[in-house]
Amino acid sequence: xxxxxxFYAQSGGVTATxxxxxxxxxxxxxxxxxxxxxxxxxxxxIIGALTEDLIDTSRESAAALAGLTRTPGGAFGSCRYxxxxxxxxxxxxxxxxDVFRAHDIQYFFYNGGNDSADTCLKVSQLSAKMGYxxxxxxxxxxxxxxxxxxxxxxxxxxxxxxxxxxxxEAAYDVESMAKTSTKVFVMEVMGRHAGWIxxxxxxxxxxxxxxxxxxxxxxxxFDEAPFLAAVAGKIASHGYCCVGVSEGLLNAExxxxxxxxxxDAFGHAQLGGAGETIAxxxxxxxxxxxxxxxxxxxxxxxxxxxxxxxxxQSYAVGKAAVEYALKGLNGVxxxxxxxxxxxxxxxxxxxxxxxxxxxxKMLPKNFITADGFGITARARAxxxxxxxxxxxxxxxxxxxxxxxxxNRAVPKKLQPFTI
Amino acid sequence: xxxxxxFYAQSGGVTATxxxxxxxxxxxxxxxxxxxxxxxxxxxxIIGALTEDLIDTSRESAAALAGLTRTPGGAFGSCRYxxxxxxxxxxxxxxxxDVFRAHDIQYFFYNGGNDSADTCLKVSQLSAKMGYxxxxxxxxxxxxxxxxxxxxxxxxxxxxxxxxxxxxEAAYDVESMAKTSTKVFVMEVMGRHAGWIxxxxxxxxxxxxxxxxxxxxxxxxFDEAPFLAAVAGKIASHGYCCVGVSEGLLNAExxxxxxxxxxDAFGHAQLGGAGETIAxxxxxxxxxxxxxxxxxxxxxxxxxxxxxxxxxQSYAVGKAAVEYALKGLNGVxxxxxxxxxxxxxxxxxxxxxxxxxxxxKMLPKNFITADGFGITARARAxxxxxxxxxxxxxxxxxxxxxxxxxNRAVPKKLQPFTI
Numbered sequence: 085x086x087x088x089x090x091f092y093a094q095s096g097g098v099t100a101t102x103x104x105x106x107x108x109x110x111x112x113x114x115x116x117x118x119x120x121x122x123x124x125x126x127x128x129x130i131i132g133a134l135t136e137d138l139i140d141t142s143r144e145s146a147a148a149l150a151g152l153t154r155t156p157g158g159a160f161g162s163c164r165y166x167x168x169x170x171x172x173x174x175x176x177x178x179x180x181x182d183v184f185r186a187h188d189i190q191y192f193f194y195n196g197g198n199d200s201a202d203t204c205l206k207v208s209q210l211s212a213k214m215g216y217x218x219x220x221x222x223x224x225x226x227x228x229x230x231x232x233x234x235x236x237x238x239x240x241x242x243x244x245x246x247x248x249x250x251x252x253e254a255a256y257d258v259e260s261m262a263k264t265s266t267k268v269f270v271m272e273v274m275g276r277h278a279g280w281i282x283x284x285x286x287x288x289x290x291x292x293x294x295x296x297x298x299x300x301x302x303x304x305x306f307d308e309a310p311f312l313a314a315v316a317g318k319i320a321s322h323g324y325c326c327v328g329v330s331e332g333l334l335n336a337e338x339x340x341x342x343x344x345x346x347x348d349a350f351g352h353a354q355l356g357g358a359g360e361t362i363a364x365x366x367x368x369x370x371x372x373x374x375x376x377x378x379x380x381x382x383x384x385x386x387x388x389x390x391x392x393x394x395x396x397q398s399y400a401v402g403k404a405a406v407e408y409a410l411k412g413l414n415g416v417x418x419x420x421x422x423x424x425x426x427x428x429x430x431x432x433x434x435x436x437x438x439x440x441x442x443x444x445k446m447l448p449k450n451f452i453t454a455d456g457f458g459i460t461a462r463a464r465a466x467x468x469x470x471x472x473x474x475x476x477x478x479x480x481x482x483x484x485x486x487x488x489x490x491n492r493a494v495p496k497k498l499q500p501f502t503i
Numbered sequence: 504x505x506x507x508x509x510f511y512a513q514s515g516g517v518t519a520t521x522x523x524x525x526x527x528x529x530x531x532x533x534x535x536x537x538x539x540x541x542x543x544x545x546x547x548x549i550i551g552a553l554t555e556d557l558i559d560t561s562r563e564s565a566a567a568l569a570g571l572t573r574t575p576g577g578a579f580g581s582c583r584y585x586x587x588x589x590x591x592x593x594x595x596x597x598x599x600x601d602v603f604r605a606h607d608i609q610y611f612f613y614n615g616g617n618d619s620a621d622t623c624l625k626v627s628q629l630s631a632k633m634g635y636x637x638x639x640x641x642x643x644x645x646x647x648x649x650x651x652x653x654x655x656x657x658x659x660x661x662x663x664x665x666x667x668x669x670x671x672e673a674a675y676d677v678e679s680m681a682k683t684s685t686k687v688f689v690m691e692v693m694g695r696h697a698g699w700i701x702x703x704x705x706x707x708x709x710x711x712x713x714x715x716x717x718x719x720x721x722x723x724x725f726d727e728a729p730f731l732a733a734v735a736g737k738i739a740s741h742g743y744c745c746v747g748v749s750e751g752l753l754n755a756e757x758x759x760x761x762x763x764x765x766x767d768a769f770g771h772a773q774l775g776g777a778g779e780t781i782a783x784x785x786x787x788x789x790x791x792x793x794x795x796x797x798x799x800x801x802x803x804x805x806x807x808x809x810x811x812x813x814x815x816q817s818y819a820v821g822k823a824a825v826e827y828a829l830k831g832l833n834g835v836x837x838x839x840x841x842x843x844x845x846x847x848x849x850x851x852x853x854x855x856x857x858x859x860x861x862x863x864k865m866l867p868k869n870f871i872t873a874d875g876f877g878i879t880a881r882a883r884a885x886x887x888x889x890x891x892x893x894x895x896x897x898x899x900x901x902x903x904x905x906x907x908x909x910n911r912a913v914p915k916k917l918q919p920f921t922i
Contacts, residue, residue: 100672128683131682131683156672156675156676157672157676157678157679158676161678161679161682163682164683245901248901248902249807252905253576253804253805253806254801254804255576256574256575257517257577257803259576259580260513260579260580261516261517261577261581261582263580264547266800287900290900290902292904375799375800376799377800378796378797379796379798380673380796381685381688381794382673382801384676385672387672388668388808389807474895474898476893476895479893481709481891482664482667482706482891482892483664483671483707484668484671484672485711486671
């Protein structure tokens with residue numbers, strides 16, 4: 085009997101460490117060549133499977149695979165493309181199975197967040213229903229940290245380390261300027277629905293770093309008066325104030341602050357992000373000079389400041405995914421289980437996808453301080469270990485050196501398919 | 504005869520490495536206790552001298568001084584405060600001399616950019632005129648890299664490394680998303696008058712990193728049609744496009760793009776920075792989804808990604824300043840002289856402040872490619888060495904550990920002075 089192949093794809097927004105998960109999958113599969121002949125990667129995620137645009141990862145050197153752990157972005161391309169339900173679009177699922185059958189693919193590794201966990205589950209169910217032998221394992225990844233069933237999500241720890249470091253560094257800068265210039269610094273961070281990244285900004289301040297820091301969580305509707313009073317209080321006590329704002333900050337009516345259409349002095353709508361809106365509000369109401377930063381993709385691409393804990397976990401879930409599949413576990417996800425806070429200990433365990441798909445893990449209420457502007461000791465105990473350890477890069481000519489794969493296409497065997 | 508004291512102050516926008524210059528001044532002075540009794544730092548720059556708010560740096564431990572090389576911001580506080588000319592406000596200068604005389608300060612070390620070089624020169628001339636023995640040395644610093652007389656400015660190399668690394672990392676991210684999502688990434692960088700930092704973004708692309716990168720320099724008036732054609736060309740060839748935009752980008756009439764008041768679909772003025780304006784223009788005219796980043800202070804505070812070359816030079820100019828003063832050199836600045844490009848070699852030499860004050864070093868025309876959107880080989884040869892070497896930090900609990908000085912005040916001897 086011929087040794088079957090495996091399929092791997094990256095899905096949704098990429099992270100600083102998603103390629104480490106790819107390395108975990110690919111290197112582990114290579115150690116089991118008696119069970120997995122080759123791993124084919126989807127070019128641009130699941131679209132590569134639908135269009136039979138497969139990448140033959142066996143053409144990549146061992147050094148290139150190792151280099152994946154040092155390279156941000158998605159090395160095979162990702163996509164924002166959600167499969168319809170099998171009822172809505174049965175042809176899509178039939179096509180996937182056709183492609184898998186044509187290329188003798190019997191393992192399906194899908195590296196993504198909530199939506200892709202759901203897709204992975206559906207593919208698993210459909211293939212069983214259609215009598216095609218396919219073992220499906222979801223590999224978790226999302227900077228949003230909102231997957232249930234796992235203590236944390238690969239990709240998040242590195243963003244947490246980046247936003248906390250950036251806020252701490254900027255605070256030292258602003259403190260020096262505050263006497264005669266900038267008194268308010270606002271940084272907007274990702275996380276439209278859950279405040280995990282916003283909470284991580286809170287790590288910038290600690291016993292050794294008494295920073296006047298306020299956080300605006302998407303979980304807490306923005307209330308202007310107490311917020312401005314808190315800003316004024318920080319400026320009174322410290323001479324300046326730093327604010328970490330979630331891009332998903334809402335007002336009392338549940339509308340995004342960034343879409344509020346505040347009007348400027350000329351009656352024009354003030355568009356722009358939540359951070360900019362908050363910064364302008366402070367200037368308008370309190371009269372302070374501000375600076376505002378919007379790290380945007382920099383925060384999730386910053387491999388140079390990745391958390392080594394995150395990097396190891398990202399690799400570990402990729403490795404475990406292959407091991408689970410080889411054990412015959414189907415429709416599962418390797419989850420990160422925390423076994424101790426201090427010193428931090430973790431392990432990987434399989435969790436059924438039914439428990440994960442279509443759920444969202446929100447920031448616990450007891451992670452936010454009573455005033456709504458800070459994080460509790462409980463939040464720190466959870467967040468801090470995820471940022472631990474550095475994972476330095478190789479630099480060449482002053483800049484980080486990343487790998488670029490060959491990404492050679494597997495010859496097509498089927499007719500084109502329009503997605 | 505009593506051993507005199509020295510005065511040190513930080514001026515203007517701070518950098519990731521200005522505290523390394525402080526360490527160079529303070530540690531070198533401590534090695535010459537027979538000539539300099541104590542170094543008093545101005546709290547919040549020259550304002551500390553005018554208000555007699557002096558910090559006794561002799562109270563800081565050797566470990567704390569060493570820690571300055573690892574700490575961003577200005578450890579004694581900086582200020583944006585330009586002294587008037589001696590003709591406009593002779594009282595200010597008289598007050599400075601009064602304070603210096605009261606505290607037996609005979610050395611003046613002023614750590615800043617163009618304005619402070621001018622101030623340093625004026626203080627030097629005035630003290631001579633008033634018969635007060637004061638040796639004045641300017642310590643260069645500016646992320647803008649626009650001081651003449653020196654090959655480059657301390658602080659710039661680290662920003663260069665940060666913006667180039669950030670753009671490279673983000674490009675790897677965008678490339679993975681471009682098939683179905685973000686096709687354009689825009690990052691706005693500092694440098695309102697000269698395009699040095701914009702040029703440094705260009706280092707992100709090189710032989711090993713074929714990135715579709717366009718730069719918009721403050722030296723080149725923005726011309727919409729060729730720019731949009733270039734964006735479309737990059738998207739055609741690479742599937743995506745990255746743009747580095749100077750905050751000081753001007754239109755053909757010499758107005759800041761960020762103040763152009765472009766109107767959105769509702770006829771409302773689109774305020775916001777140059778980067779945001781360019782990003783929205785691309786979406787409006789070419790229809791592509793964009794992401795935009797505004798690193799703002801993060802770029803100049805990012806000690807975690809400092810260039811070791813920059814760090815060594817920042818320390819070296821502080822050290823040289825004290826050595827020059829002890830040799831009796833007055834009204835000079837330690838300049839960085841490049842003696843070779845490859846391998847890069849540099850040395851420090853004194854330059855008279857008359858040659859520096861009130862001049863601005865612009866980006867040479869031959870650093871920008873003919874199409875106006877890239878950097879030449881000549882620019883690379885200049886920029887690349889400045890980014891070389893890493894200067895890793897100590898991390899504690901996942902985040903960089905910075906020093907905080909005691910900053911104990913020197914008892915006042917004079918009447919208050921209103922600035």
